[in-house]
Amino acid sequence: MTSTTSLRRTGAALVTAAALAVLPVAGPHGPASAAAVAPAAAERHAAQWQGGWAASPQAPTAPFAPNWSPRGFDNHTVRQVVRVTTGGTKARIELSNRYGSTPLRVTGATVARTAGGAAVKPGTVRQLSFGKGRSVTIPAGGRATSDGVPFKVRALESLTVTLYLAGPTGPATFHHFSAATSYRADGDHRSDHGGAAFDESNDSWYYLTGVEVTGGKPAGRRDGVVTFGDSITDGVGSSPNTNNRYPDELAERFAAAGKPRGVLNHGIGGNQVTNDTTWAGEKGIARFKEDVLSEPGVGTVVVLEGINDIGGSGPTFPGGPTPEVSAERLIDGHRSLIRQAHAKGIKVVGATLTPIKGSFYDDEAGVNEAKRRAVNDWIRTSGEYDAVADFDRAVSGPDGGLRPAYDSGDKLHPSDAGYRAMADALDLDSL
Structure with missing residues (x-):
């Protein structure tokens, strides 16, 4: 719902501890089998986890202004700032490769409290794991959920999720209109506190489709x-x-x-x-x-x-x-x-x-x-x-x-x- 002119203007102004859950999903690569999806889906719906933030994934496209989705990433670190809407004592993230044509290798990921821009608050960086490993490969058309990490989160708090993508990803699943700035750096800067290395910015979200929390509400709510x-x-x-x-x-x-x-x-x-x-x-x-x-x-x-x-x-x-x-x-x-x-x-x-x-x-x-x-x-x-x-x-x-x-x-x-x-x-x- 927007004209090319208005979107160009807007785009210029904008941008438990669970085991690994890598899910193939129905989409451009065809439906996954029920047997493949069911166990991870059951875990995802465990009563203690609640969605704190989300964005719908989209296929790579750049109809109004340049973004990073058509080419994807290669030896890049991507920092993305989101605000969670409910709190908890543990957190985990969801990554999507729904519209990828090849498997996506995420070399590492962190979560931290936002300090402003691409900077994060010292002492708050937490390394995320996937099935107890630091890296994860997400099949084309699939998604992955990280293990839960102890991380006390308050409602309406901004968090920074950082992904290091060491190899070429190909075109990236993303969310076009974020009304928030994302940041990119060459090389591995997933644990940086400062934002100096992140000398590129864009107004979309990449691969990140969810932040979930637990420990803040009674089970079953x-x-x-x-x-x-x-x-x-x-x-x-x-x-x-x-x-x-x-x-x-x-x-x-x-x-x-x-x-x-x-x-x-x-x-x-x-x-x-x-x-x-x-x-x-x-x-x-x-x-x-x-x-x-x-x-x-x-x-x-x-x-x-x-x-x-x-x-x-x-x-x-x-x-x-x-x-x-x-x-x-x-x-x-x-x-x-x-x-x-x-x-x-x-x-x-x-x-x-x-x-x-x-x-x-x-x-x-x-x-x-x-x-x-x-x-x-x-x-x-x-x-x-x-x-x-x-x-x-x-x-x-x-x-x-x-x-x-x-x-x-x-x-x-x-x-x-x-x-x-x-x-x-x-x-x-x-x-």
């Missing part, structure tokens, strides 16, 4: 929240390195109430519910299983997606138009997401689609706006979602467009204040 959607969930338009996406603001509301909960952001900029795209990921109804239903400790998912299905058939959609989607087909896609969530005992909250007036999706004939209103009416009145978050009303002005104070500049993506208004519109009890 399923109170994690996944936010699922497109660029408005992903945080496009928010200020870089400030954690002002709407899911971040929601996590802050939980923490302020004295009840921190894991809030996991599985938005992908440009993503659609019903169509695959060349640069914005698999369609939502397909990726929902891997991105949402595989997360441990999740009890609720908030769905905000569909505006790219509506606007993607027009000439402004990056990468070329996608097949036209009717309101009825889009609603059927939402029903698929609801069925998938309910089959796993997960509550699902439907969020109304936010305004498009004056944006590159606002066509002269008003066809897109009519579809948006039809879908929103269904979300509000059908009763098929377990609850409704009316983001449309939260950020709309009297003219039906985004309120000026809530507009990041393209009349489609909210500003920091707009994302805050969206988070405030969520009824915490409904989650």
Whole structure:
């Protein structure tokens, strides 16, 4: 959900102790066998582990500005800063090679407390292991979870995850729009405290798809929240390195109430519910299983997606138009997401689609706006979602467009204040 111009602008401004779990997954390399997946999946869902941070993996692409995914890495150290939303006494990371064409060799990895930029706080660097070894090879299409390491983590604390990739990786599985800066250095700098060696930066995340914690909550608690959607969930338009996406603001509301909960952001900029795209990921109804239903400790998912299905058939959609989607087909896609969530005992909250007036999706004939209103009416009145978050009303002005104070500049993506208004519109009890 974003024009080439707005995304270029945004991209320039942005970027227990378990045994080794290396999982082949369904994806571009075909489905894994149930026998191969089941043992690791069962461990991943052990009651004590909770998602603290997440990002959906994407295939290598660079449609708007250069990034490191098409070429990958070779004798590079990559540092990535994330903010966890719930705390614990142990931590572990998840790495994904979902879209790799060859096995990925990770020579070593560390986690530390962030000091600012690429620097970490002295004395906090912890070496991570995988099945008690310092390195791991992840098969093409697979993922790996590190062993848990004693590491006390507070809710809303920023952590720095560092990966050393000694050999050539080939094109890299990544997450395009991070609204956070990642750093790269030549050679092995995984244990550096300072950031001087990290003389390159980029606004995407690479291979890192999750940080999980344990020890902070009673076993069996399923109170994690996944936010699922497109660029408005992903945080496009928010200020870089400030954690002002709407899911971040929601996590802050939980923490302020004295009840921190894991809030996991599985938005992908440009993503659609019903169509695959060349640069914005698999369609939502397909990726929902891997991105949402595989997360441990999740009890609720908030769905905000569909505006790219509506606007993607027009000439402004990056990468070329996608097949036209009717309101009825889009609603059927939402029903698929609801069925998938309910089959796993997960509550699902439907969020109304936010305004498009004056944006590159606002066509002269008003066809897109009519579809948006039809879908929103269904979300509000059908009763098929377990609850409704009316983001449309939260950020709309009297003219039906985004309120000026809530507009990041393209009349489609909210500003920091707009994302805050969206988070405030969520009824915490409904989650």
